[in-house]
Amino acid sequence: MVAAALDHPGLRLTTAELIARRPPPQTSRQRPASRRPGALAARVAGQGMDLREIRAFAEGDDLRRIDPAATARTGQLHVRSFHEDRDDSTLLIADFRHAMLWGTGTALRSVRAARWLAQLGWQAVTRGGSVALLALGDDGPLVLGAGTGAPQMTAVATALAQSHDAALMRRARPAALAPALIEAIRLVPSGGQVHLATGPEGLAGSDGALSRLARGRKVQVHLILDPAEIAPPPLALSVTDGKSSRHGRLRDYDPQPLLSHLRGLGTIPQLVLADDTG
16 A cells, blocks of 8 residues: 555556546548648558457547458457558556655656557557557566557556556665666567657666667657756755755756767657656
């Protein structure tokens, strides 16, 4: 059970706030500005012939994919999901290790990381892709296999919230990122996408694993920065552990060396500022 002192927005992550990241349904197709070819973006090809799964109908599913046999057997609408010709598989990796459980703004870095990943997950299932999750805490990873549609994102949101609660309650020996990235190679096929949300210090010792993961996959590293790292207070700060005190000033964090290094490993780095996640 999470302590009452931590049961507040921005400190504790909830399933509801991640489900609320779902984009509003598109009620009408945008009309092109002109009649020339290319004025209206075409639907990305990718609906293959190999059956992935038969699952319960969810809002936004294509009615043309309803499976008559499963629907008749269960009395509930079911749809067929096929493997993509161009694999649209997304793996979300949330870093909930101890170094992410702090923040000087309205939310912990770990909470902002989960919110950011939830947005990306909703975008993936909205376009018909599959989403899997790997949530890393100090006591090891939680893995949720790939699935599609709104039910899968509800499961992802629930798993993220539960993993974050566990991270708040326990502090085990810090886990390394590299083994989780090796596990990610198994979870996402070649041609898939990986979104890793962590802090700048969370990548230590993971160069080799990141480089391997990026071979044949689109790996995006989302660096969650705290307001104090972006615009530190100008005055000296006092820090105490109850026995001794220290005074000092915070310096602006310069992300450029790390961004260049990550590009060299074959990944796509992105800075996520406080205002980006809400």
